[in-house]
Amino acid sequence: MTSTDDESSFEDPGEALRLIEREQANTMRHVTPDPRLMYWPWGLTWLISFGLSFLRFGPDGKTFVDMPDWLPLLALTGLLIAAGIFTGIVGARASRHISGPSSRQGAAYGISWSAGFTSLAIIFGRVGEHVPDEMLGLLWGGGMVALVGVLYMAGSAIWDVRDMFVLGAWISVVNVIGVLWGPGWHALVLAVAGGGGLLAAGLIGWMRRR
Structure with a gap:
């Protein structure tokens, strides 16, 4: 019997399965952002901004680098x-190609x-005037970072991505x-x-993506 065009050209079912898996992987790479582009901007933000905060407002009020008080917050x-x-x-x-x-x-x-973030900013802004100056940065930083950790773990539950849960748990513990x-x-x-963890998450995600 002569084969027609609509018949499968795969003699080995395993080869067809492998092709399907490769195409699924290619599709996921196409619609999933590069982890480096999603995590590295935040990792650098934490590394730079919190680094400046430590240099200006060190432990026990010590200043390691003399700079304007407003510079770490502005950064x-x-x-x-x-x-x-x-x-x-x-x-x-x-x-942009995903719907549903x-x-x-x-x-x-x-x-x-x-x-x-908007809710916490309003709450902290409202009660911040009643908090000692040396604890104000701890309130804002600790509260915001706690929210980040929880949201990453929630994202893991939504998309069943284990790496997001690990990152969220790491951020929570570090905080x-x-x-x-x-x-x-x-x-x-x-x-x-924290910043190093985000940079590492982007690198690990990119290596697994490859």
């Missing part, structure tokens, strides 16, 4: 905005980040350790372990 605000815009563009470009539940999940997750150590040390821990 943190500017870098957070830049990182948010950059990763938002990368994520939007990667998901996955698209709605991504939109809801992104709104959750904005709503969480708690820094808060327990107190002002100054908290900024150093977040700069090195």
Whole structure:
């Protein structure tokens, strides 16, 4: 019997299965942003901004590098905005061909980040005037980073991505350790372990993606 064009040309079913798996992997790489582009901007933001905070407001009020008081906060605000815009563009470009539940999940997750940070900023701004100056940075830094850790773990539950849960748990543990150590040390821990963890997550994700 002569084969027709619509018949499968694969004599080995395993070869067809391997082709399907390769195409699925290629599709996932196409619609999933490069982990380096999603994690490295935030890792650099933490490394630079919290590093400046440690150098200016060290443990026991010690100043390692003389700089204006407003510089660490300005750097943190500017870098957070830049990182948010950059990763938002990368994520939007990667998901422009996705529709349905996955698209709605991504939109809801992104709104959750904005709503969480806005809510905490309003709360901390309202009660901050009643907090001692040496503890104010710990309140803002510890609270915001706690939210980041929880949101990463929530993202893991949404998309069943184990690496996101590991990263969120790491950030949460690092944050708690820094808060327990107190002002100054908290900024150093977040700069090195927190920012370094985000940089490592981007690198590991990229290597696995390849």
